[in-house]
Amino acid sequence: MRTSQVQTSEGRIGPEGSVAALTMTNGPKRISQPFLEEFLLCLRWRPRQAMAALYWLVTRRVVRAGNTLRRDSGRAPYAYRLWRKRVERPRVTRLPAAGLASGKPGHPRFTVILTSDGQAAADHASSIASVRAQTCGDWELLVRATTEVGGAMPPGIRPIEAPADPAGFIAAAIEAARGEWIVWLRAGDLLPPWALQQYAASAQAQPDVAMLFGDQDRMDPTGRRTGPWFKPQWNREMVLAQDYVSAAAAMRTAETRRALAELGVAAVSPYALMLTAAAAMAHPPAHVRQIQLHARGEDDDATRAMRLETVRRHLDGQGCAVTAGPFGTLRIDWPLPPDRPHVSIIVPTRDRVALVRTCVDSVIAKTGYPNFDVIIVDNGSVEPETARYFADVARNPRVRVLPCPGPFNFAAINNAAAHAATGAYLCFLNNDTEVIDADWLDALLRQAARPETGAAGAMLLYGDGTIQHAGVVIGLGGAAGHAHRNLAPDDPGYFAQAHVQREVSAVTAACLLVRKDRFLAVGGFDEGAFAVAYNDVDLCLRLQAAGWRNVFVPQARLYHHESKSRGNDLAPAHRERYLAELAALQDRWGTRTYLDPLHHADLDARDEAYAISFEDRSS
Numbered sequence: 001m002r003t004s005q006v007q008t009s010e011g012r013i014g015p016e017g018s019v020a021a022l023t024m025t026n027g028p029k030r031i032s033q034p035f036l037e038e039f040l041l042c043l044r045w046r047p048r049q050a051m052a053a054l055y056w057l058v059t060r061r062v063v064r065a066g067n068t069l070r071r072d073s074g075r076a077p078y079a080y081r082l083w084r085k086r087v088e089r090p091r092v093t094r095l096p097a098a099g100l101a102s103g104k105p106g107h108p109r110f111t112v113i114l115t116s117d118g119q120a121a122a123d124h125a126s127s128i129a130s131v132r133a134q135t136c137g138d139w140e141l142l143v144r145a146t147t148e149v150g151g152a153m154p155p156g157i158r159p160i161e162a163p164a165d166p167a168g169f170i171a172a173a174i175e176a177a178r179g180e181w182i183v184w185l186r187a188g189d190l191l192p193p194w195a196l197q198q199y200a201a202s203a204q205a206q207p208d209v210a211m212l213f214g215d216q217d218r219m220d221p222t223g224r225r226t227g228p229w230f231k232p233q234w235n236r237e238m239v240l241a242q243d244y245v246s247a248a249a250a251m252r253t254a255e256t257r258r259a260l261a262e263l264g265v266a267a268v269s270p271y272a273l274m275l276t277a278a279a280a281m282a283h284p285p286a287h288v289r290q291i292q293l294h295a296r297g298e299d300d301d302a303t304r305a306m307r308l309e310t311v312r313r314h315l316d317g318q319g320c321a322v323t324a325g326p327f328g329t330l331r332i333d334w335p336l337p338p339d340r341p342h343v344s345i346i347v348p349t350r351d352r353v354a355l356v357r358t359c360v361d362s363v364i365a366k367t368g369y370p371n372f373d374v375i376i377v378d379n380g381s382v383e384p385e386t387a388r389y390f391a392d393v394a395r396n397p398r399v400r401v402l403p404c405p406g407p408f409n410f411a412a413i414n415n416a417a418a419h420a421a422t423g424a425y426l427c428f429l430n431n432d433t434e435v436i437d438a439d440w441l442d443a444l445l446r447q448a449a450r451p452e453t454g455a456a457g458a459m460l461l462y463g464d465g466t467i468q469h470a471g472v473v474i475g476l477g478g479a480a481g482h483a484h485r486n487l488a489p490d491d492p493g494y495f496a497q498a499h500v501q502r503e504v505s506a507v508t509a510a511c512l513l514v515r516k517d518r519f520l521a522v523g524g525f526d527e528g529a530f531a532v533a534y535n536d537v538d539l540c541l542r543l544q545a546a547g548w549r550n551v552f553v554p555q556a557r558l559y560h561h562e563s564k565s566r567g568n569d570l571a572p573a574h575r576e577r578y579l580a581e582l583a584a585l586q587d588r589w590g591t592r593t594y595l596d597p598l599h600h601a602d603l604d605a606r607d608e609a610y611a612i613s614f615e616d617r618s619s
Contacts, residue, residue: 034086034614035065041078074604074611080217080228087602087616088291092194096201108203110139110196111179111253114147115270116187117166119297121148123188128157130190130294136197142173167268174253174260183250184270190219190294198290199250211278211285213249214292215600225294228612229495230600232502234284237551239275240311241500242329245285246270248293251277272310279314289601304328327496331555334446340371341449343441343513344423348377348404348413349431353386355561356431360393363429368438369445372427373398377417380405411525411535414509418516418524425449426519428536430510433460434559443555444513447501454543455514457507458556459498465489468560470497471504471552472537475594475605479585480506480537483599485608494610504552505544505596509536510560514543522546529584532577541589 035057042050056065073079112131116124124147131141132154145159153159162172174182181203185191195214202212213234218227231244239245251274259276260268278285304324311330312322319335345363349356360374376390378401390401402420404413418426425448427441440458447456460469470484484498492499509525522542525535540550586592595601595617604611 037082037085038073038614041082042073042076045076045078074607074613075609079612079614080226082614083228083602083612084225086614091290091616095194095197107138108181108200109179110136110181110183110199110250111173111177112139112141112183112185112191112196113170113173113177114141114143114185114187115166115170116144116147117302119187123296124148126296127185127187127189127191128154130192131185132156133193134191134196135193136200138179138200139196140178142176144169167265170268170270170273171260171265174256177253177256180253181250182253182256184246186247186295186297188296189247190296192291192294194290195292198288198292202286202288203250206283206286208283209286210252210255210281210283211249211274212251212288213245213285214288214290215602216248216293216295217291219294219296228291230602230610230612231287232599233287233597234278235503235598236284236549237332238497238500238502239278240315240330240332241325241502242496243271243274243307244495246274247295249274249285255281267310267313269306269310271307272314275310275314299328326499327492329496329500332501333443333555334450336442336446337449340369341424341445342422343369343372343425343427343445344417344421344516345372345374345427345429345441346377346414346417346421347374347429347431348379348410348417349381350379350408351381351383351386352431353383353389356386357389357393358434359429359431360399362435364396364398366435366438367441369441372441373400373423375417375421376401377404377413378402379408379413409527409531410509411527411531415524415527418519421516424516425513426516427513428509428511430560432561433511434561436461436557436559440556440558441513443553444511447551447553448513448515452549453551454518454546454548455507455512455540455550456553456556457504457513457550458511458558459552459554460508460510460558460560461489462486463559463561467498469508469510470554471502472506472508472540473599473608474505474537474541474589474596475591475599476608477606478592479582480534480591481608482508483608483610487609499554501551501553501555503549503598505550505598506537506540507550507552509539511556511558512536518543518546518548529588530581532574533581534585537585538588 039050039053053065114124114127128141131139139156141157142160143157145161147159160169160173160176162169181199183196183199198214199212215231216229217225220226229244232238255277256273258280259273262276263272308322308324308330311332315322315332321333323331325331347356347359356376360376363374376399378390381387393399394401402417404416414428425445427444444456444458447453457469457471459467462468466489467484467487469482472480473483474480484493487493487498522539526538530538544550601617602613604613
């Protein structure tokens, strides 16, 4: 008997007859095509996992079969191919066509500017071909007059006479633009066919927005799409540390020209124009949840140096130090307040003297910031060794022990200490942390002292140096989770996001710095609903709702021996309390279905490592 072949985007995978067991035998219903596709793909990558899923399926435990099959599948080699088929293709098909045809009222016109830093003629040709293939017809393409296009200049392409330097060409092209929107395209990079149509739809849906930016991926030399970068919404901190916007962006021409006039021709680049224009916009740039660029070129040393100088100019006069950071990023150190305000460091504990001694002694010995005190909050310690340590450490004029007896309630203990603290800033610090670098508190204060900041949180590491906390994503696991958990310190992870300062929805109170008046203004920790778990997430979301931003600060690094004092939330003694706190978080903040705008809805909500999701969650 002839066996048919299952076809995928990269060719034939295997005979359908070899997986005949996927057909339900006790009824007419066959297994769904999506399950079949995932099974065949997983069979090549994780055969044991695929066969386990098949076992659960044929024994009619369908939910367990699906969960087993999808475990780790978002990080599989085939994940992006499957996402394009299941999510991208239907999304592109749904793009509105009505009102987007060339010349119709309200339809935006685009000027695509092809920039070049000496790329080959073939790179220019491929970029030009991608513009000519656009499904949205109202565009013009501006190229340098010397660009080779292989014969007569095709319709829609205008050559621009301009100085030889890239900045001079960009300035001349901006002045010559006839469209209402400008789209940057680096020679060698490609616009997907729907890019301008998607920008047009987004512009019409958000008429007050003056800048749009999309997601992007890479096109390898064989033409295969890889490495999707699913980006957060506009993030004022992150865009200074890494240019995640300008390569796949559209800017209103009027705003671009104003930015050009402010910068001057010599300082012009798409990144500089984007930063300058965004700073003056009444509405933040809007994220377009679609792959809007296939990048081919890699950033070189000259590009990284240009970004460094661009950010230095952009922040000139604000007292910032801008230096090269890890993995091609930038480190921005905002100025410390000139009066060096007092910081109260709050360390709750109940016995566990070895932990609290390591924590407090490291704070005292290693902290370079001069104006701080330590409040050890004693939640009913009974061990003689603990009492001896408290008596000894309290001889230091910077340290006091605050008795706070009663049942363990992390939120109430910290609230009590916050009210007793004399510092203008409160640093909540777990007793199982350990200071690594002398400038950890300086780094946190540089962010927490800014007018727009609510909470600033540190990078926390396990004892082996892997990451325990690099910001909190709301909605992971139906609640909240730590992004980048277990990432090695020499691993860039997901586009180096673990290593750059950026706005996040929440940070952990294992090391959190906040102005005391802002902490009190939102009511402190909620000791009724969140006695132990999620009180920090709830606090950060209330700070965010009050108009402040929460910032992850990777320059502040501490070790964290996670929850050694508290114990396992899911242990029988704690389970009921934890489930009640989880339900409270889900009910108050809707975290069962929450789409964190500073993460991405196309990343798996069950995974802390930025795995791809095959579910098209509505934005």
